[in-house]
Amino acid sequence: MPDDAKSSPRGGGFQFKVRGPRDFYGGLVLIALAIVAIWASGDLPGQxxxxxxxGTAPRMFATLLAIFGALVALTGLFMDGPPIEKYALKGPAYVVGAIVLFALLIRGASLDYIGVPVQLPALGLVPSTFIAFMVSIMGSSEMRWIESLLAAVAMTIFCVVLFVYLLQLPFQLWPWV
Amino acid sequence: MTDLFANLWLGFSVAAHPYNIGFCLLGALVGTLVGVLPGIGTVATVAMLLPITFGLPPVGALIMLAGIYYGAQYGGSTTSVLVNIPGEATSVVTCLDGHQMARQGRAGAALSIAAIASFFAGCVATVLVAALGAPLTSVALLFGPAEYFALMVLGLIFAVVLAKGSVLKAMAMILTGLLLSMIGSDLETGAGRMTFDLPELSDGIGFANVAMGVFGFAEIIRNLEISQESRDIVQSKIKGLMPTRQDLVDASGAIARGTILGSLLGILPGGGAVVASFAAYTFEKRVSKHPERFGTGVIEGVAAPEAANNAAAQTSFIPLLTLGIPPNAVMALMVGAMTIHGIIPGPQVMTKQPELFWGMIASMWLGNLMLVIINLPLVGVWVSLLRVPYRLLYPSIIVFCCIGIYSINNSPTDVVIAAMFGLFGYWLIKHDFEPAPLVLAFVLGPLMEENLRRAMLIARGDATVFVTRPISAGLILVALVLLVIAALPMIRKRRDEVFVE
Structure with missing residues (x-):
C-alpha cells in the first residue's frame, strides 16, 4: 500500500495525493473541533x-488544538502512513443503539425534541437491562438465540441483585413499581 | 523512622478491619478476573466499577479500587503464560518467555515466579510509598499555583513522551482533553462555557462518562470487528507449581532489577505499569549474558517485567497521594473516585486523613499477600473463565456500564454522553490517536486552569512568573527537554523499537 502512495503519479495541476490519510483526516477533524470550540466560547468575556x-483558557487551548491539528494533518499530507481502516457499521450501531435505548427506557423519555411526538414509558431496571442486553448482543455475528436469552436473564438477575439488593441503590425495577 | 512505623501501624490497624480486608479481597479478586479476561483493560474496569464504590465508605472504596488495579497486573500474567493472550497491556512482554515456558511444561514455574516477583515488588513498593510519602508531602507544601501548574505541564508532557506513536498526536489529544474539561460552568464566574445552551452540559461532562466511553465502549466496538478466533489453551494439567532452586537463583537478579526500574517508572508522571514492563524486559535482555535465549522461555524474561509492572502499579500512587497529581489514566480515575467521596487529592490527605492514607498503603501489602495466596491455587478457575465466549461477555459489560453510569447521578443523559464518547473513542482508534493522554488531561484540566489563573492573578498578569520562580522554572525546563528529546527522530526510533518488541 505505501508503494502505491510513493509512486503516485502527480496528475495535472496541483493534484496532491494524501500520503497518510489516517493522520490527514484525523488532523482535519481536530481542527474542526477547535473551530467549534472557539465559536462556542466566542461569547464569553476574555481577559x-x-x-x-x-473565555480566555478555552480560546487559548482551542487555538493550540487548531495548530496541533494542522501539524498532524500536514504530516499526513507529506508523510507516508497506513490507509484508513474500514469502519464497521453493524457493531457500533447495535452497541450504541443498546446504550441509548437503555437511557431512554430506564426513566422514560419524550422524543419531542427530535421531532417525534412519542412518549416512551419508564420501564424500570429489569426490562431496560434485558432489552439493552438483547440489542447489544445482536451486534455480534455469532449470536445464538437461546443462549443469548438465557444469558440476558442471568445478567439481569445478577445486576438486580448487585445494584438493588447488595448496593442498595434506588432503582425502579418494573414499569409498574 | 519511628514515625514511619507508627504510621504503618495505624495503616495496618485500618486495613486489617474486617470490612476493609473484605473490600481488599474483593478488589483483588475482581482485578484478577478482569486481568484474565482479554478485551477489558484495567482502565475500563476501574471506570466500570467506579459507581459501585460510591455507596461504600471512602477508605473501603479506595482500598477496593487499588486492589482492582494491582490485581489486574497479576491476572494479566496468568493468561499470558497459559494462553499466550496478554490479559492486560502490562503483560504483553510476559507472553514472550512465559508462554514458551508453558509449552515446555513449565507453566507452574512461570506462574509462581510471576507471583513471587510481583509479591516481592509489591512489598518493596509499599515500603517506598510509605517512606517517600512524608518527605514529598512536605515538598508539596512549598508549592504555589505557579509550581502546581508547571508540575501538571510536566506530567502531561511525560504522558506525551511515553505514549506510543506520534508526539504531535499525543499533544493534540492532551489539548482535546483540556478543552473537553472546560465544558460547563466556569469556576470563578459561573458562566456557562461551551454548553450550547444545553442544561445537561451546565455541570460539565462527568469524568466517568468520558472514561467509560473511550475505554469501555470504544474497545468493545473495536473488538467486535476482530473475529474471535478460538484460543489455544494449554490443556495439560499444570504440574509442579513450585519453581526449582535454580529457577529462584536465576530469577532473583531479574526480580530485583525489575523492581527498581518499575518503582522509578511508576513514580514518573505519564509512566506506569505498561512502560515499566517493556523497559524491564529490554533492560534484562541487555544485561543478560545470553540475550539470544530471550524469547525461548527463560525465567528472567518472566520475572523482570512482572516485578516491574507490579512495582510501577503501586509507586504510581506516590504522586497521587502526595501531590494530588495522577501520573496515569488509572490514577486519574482514582482522583475521580476520591473527589466523589469529597476527598481532594493532595498533600493535605496525609495530614487531615492519615487513616485513609496509611490504610491504603497497608492494604496494598495485604492485597499483594492475598493475591499470592489466592491466585496460585485458583489458576484453573481463571483459565476456565477464558472459555466464556466474547459474544456473551461484551453485552454483559455494556449493560453493567449503563447501569453504573446511570446510578452515579440518576441521569439518562450521562448514559447517552458515554455512548457518544464510545463512538468518539472508536474514531480515535481508527486514526491512531491514544485515548490515555486525553483522559489524563481531562482530569487535570480544571486543576490546571485554576492554578494557571491564580498564578497569573498573583503575578499581576505577568506570564514570566513560571520561569522566574525557581521550582516552576526547573519543572518547565525538564518538560521542554523531554519534549525535545522525544521529538528527535533518532530517539523516536529507539522508542518505537521498545514498543514493537
Missing part, C-alpha cells in the same frame, strides 16, 4: 485586567 476571564 479583564490581570485576571483571566472565563
Amino acid at each position: 479583564a485586567g490581570f485576571a483571566f476571564g472565563p
Whole structure:
C-alpha cells in the first residue's frame, strides 16, 4: 500500500495525493473541533485586567488544538502512513443503539425534541437491562438465540441483585413499581 | 523512622478491619478476573466499577479500587503464560518467555515466579510509598499555583513522551482533553462555557462518562470487528507449581532489577505499569549474558517485567497521594473516585486523613499477600473463565456500564454522553490517536486552569512568573527537554523499537 502512495503519479495541476490519510483526516477533524470550540466560547468575556476571564483558557487551548491539528494533518499530507481502516457499521450501531435505548427506557423519555411526538414509558431496571442486553448482543455475528436469552436473564438477575439488593441503590425495577 | 512505623501501624490497624480486608479481597479478586479476561483493560474496569464504590465508605472504596488495579497486573500474567493472550497491556512482554515456558511444561514455574516477583515488588513498593510519602508531602507544601501548574505541564508532557506513536498526536489529544474539561460552568464566574445552551452540559461532562466511553465502549466496538478466533489453551494439567532452586537463583537478579526500574517508572508522571514492563524486559535482555535465549522461555524474561509492572502499579500512587497529581489514566480515575467521596487529592490527605492514607498503603501489602495466596491455587478457575465466549461477555459489560453510569447521578443523559464518547473513542482508534493522554488531561484540566489563573492573578498578569520562580522554572525546563528529546527522530526510533518488541 505505501508503494502505491510513493509512486503516485502527480496528475495535472496541483493534484496532491494524501500520503497518510489516517493522520490527514484525523488532523482535519481536530481542527474542526477547535473551530467549534472557539465559536462556542466566542461569547464569553476574555481577559479583564490581570485576571483571566472565563473565555480566555478555552480560546487559548482551542487555538493550540487548531495548530496541533494542522501539524498532524500536514504530516499526513507529506508523510507516508497506513490507509484508513474500514469502519464497521453493524457493531457500533447495535452497541450504541443498546446504550441509548437503555437511557431512554430506564426513566422514560419524550422524543419531542427530535421531532417525534412519542412518549416512551419508564420501564424500570429489569426490562431496560434485558432489552439493552438483547440489542447489544445482536451486534455480534455469532449470536445464538437461546443462549443469548438465557444469558440476558442471568445478567439481569445478577445486576438486580448487585445494584438493588447488595448496593442498595434506588432503582425502579418494573414499569409498574 | 519511628514515625514511619507508627504510621504503618495505624495503616495496618485500618486495613486489617474486617470490612476493609473484605473490600481488599474483593478488589483483588475482581482485578484478577478482569486481568484474565482479554478485551477489558484495567482502565475500563476501574471506570466500570467506579459507581459501585460510591455507596461504600471512602477508605473501603479506595482500598477496593487499588486492589482492582494491582490485581489486574497479576491476572494479566496468568493468561499470558497459559494462553499466550496478554490479559492486560502490562503483560504483553510476559507472553514472550512465559508462554514458551508453558509449552515446555513449565507453566507452574512461570506462574509462581510471576507471583513471587510481583509479591516481592509489591512489598518493596509499599515500603517506598510509605517512606517517600512524608518527605514529598512536605515538598508539596512549598508549592504555589505557579509550581502546581508547571508540575501538571510536566506530567502531561511525560504522558506525551511515553505514549506510543506520534508526539504531535499525543499533544493534540492532551489539548482535546483540556478543552473537553472546560465544558460547563466556569469556576470563578459561573458562566456557562461551551454548553450550547444545553442544561445537561451546565455541570460539565462527568469524568466517568468520558472514561467509560473511550475505554469501555470504544474497545468493545473495536473488538467486535476482530473475529474471535478460538484460543489455544494449554490443556495439560499444570504440574509442579513450585519453581526449582535454580529457577529462584536465576530469577532473583531479574526480580530485583525489575523492581527498581518499575518503582522509578511508576513514580514518573505519564509512566506506569505498561512502560515499566517493556523497559524491564529490554533492560534484562541487555544485561543478560545470553540475550539470544530471550524469547525461548527463560525465567528472567518472566520475572523482570512482572516485578516491574507490579512495582510501577503501586509507586504510581506516590504522586497521587502526595501531590494530588495522577501520573496515569488509572490514577486519574482514582482522583475521580476520591473527589466523589469529597476527598481532594493532595498533600493535605496525609495530614487531615492519615487513616485513609496509611490504610491504603497497608492494604496494598495485604492485597499483594492475598493475591499470592489466592491466585496460585485458583489458576484453573481463571483459565476456565477464558472459555466464556466474547459474544456473551461484551453485552454483559455494556449493560453493567449503563447501569453504573446511570446510578452515579440518576441521569439518562450521562448514559447517552458515554455512548457518544464510545463512538468518539472508536474514531480515535481508527486514526491512531491514544485515548490515555486525553483522559489524563481531562482530569487535570480544571486543576490546571485554576492554578494557571491564580498564578497569573498573583503575578499581576505577568506570564514570566513560571520561569522566574525557581521550582516552576526547573519543572518547565525538564518538560521542554523531554519534549525535545522525544521529538528527535533518532530517539523516536529507539522508542518505537521498545514498543514493537
